[in-house]
Amino acid sequence: MEEELKLLGMWGSLYSRRVEMALKIKRVKYEYLEQEIFHNKSALLLKYNPVHKKVPVLVHNGKPIAESQMILEYIDETWKDNPILPQDPYERAMARFWAKFVDEKCVPALWKSCMSVGPEREKAQEEACELLSTLEGELKGKKFFGGENIGFVDIVGDVLAYWVGVLQEAVGVDVLTEDKFPVLCRWAEDFRNCPVVKENLPPRDKLLAFFKTQSEMLNSLQKK
Template structure:
């Protein structure tokens, strides 16, 4: 059937990349539209198709927009049945939704706060981040992927942990996700990145590193200026 499929995304967004990975797994052709400067301006197309959140990604299927990456992933899986990313068993499907939601609502905010806080606040954030990572480590057990032997919904949802976190750690000069502390998660991250469909749909590591490095340096200069102004 003749279908029009368009994805509005941003090159460095893990949320956009989730959708791209899912579409590639399904073998679905789509047109990609890059939001050039998502942090400072929104295109007319984005405001038209996602007036509520004004964020990427947005998948536009035959003129009908779907927003929010986890919602889009489920829509993709329900629309194109081949190569499923969600379990077919209702209980396992519910568990997959639970862990994807846990990642977005608990893990991601905790990691993000740790990465961008300082001093006592970062120490507290470190404990919180370790707590959620320990929970994920326990859920992963000795499985290759969260859903078992094949890349699935939860793995795609956890792509920030599978790739972005390592780049941010390197750019910021800190260390929380390492094999000594979280061997299962680190093994999973290696397996995640080595999947051809994932590898082909990750942002260039050097470009992402430069992006975060610049942000850390900007924050550092701001902190130095703040300290200097007190003396």
């Protein structure tokens, strides 16, 4: 019986895109279903992710898995070719640690450093730089977080390699720059130039317009 694999995602979602990257690395066939996540959420999304009502959701033979990092681990355990997590238990635990560090520490700090205003923005930028320095220290001496090949932490780090640069341009902020973080920026360029990554990044102009709209909406709310 042929497996049924569907991915509920959204074009500009870094979390959806990282799942697509993993599936492409694994050479797994799937059906992609674009979702509206801000207003009219589909019955399919509400059915398969009633708790968070967010993308991505991977539906494998009718069984849904939500939350991008959990999906990545599920993909790696289900399709063994081209592993994205290390086999060694310690290295595997460390990959999970740094991926969690990116999502739970770096992403909120970077978002805040771009979207807040005044003294709050300055404080957020200091915090973001401190976190990025820690991450850069982990990457030193390696091409990718996964070594010579893209791995779990690299895929989770897609936000730093692409989305943050576009967001910074949209709001006129410089936090993650080559002069401050040369190791991370070199990694980001190598990562973006990998064919499996390049073909799974959203169009820059479309993402830039999206972020500008979000920034304008936020600014108007803050002025009220």
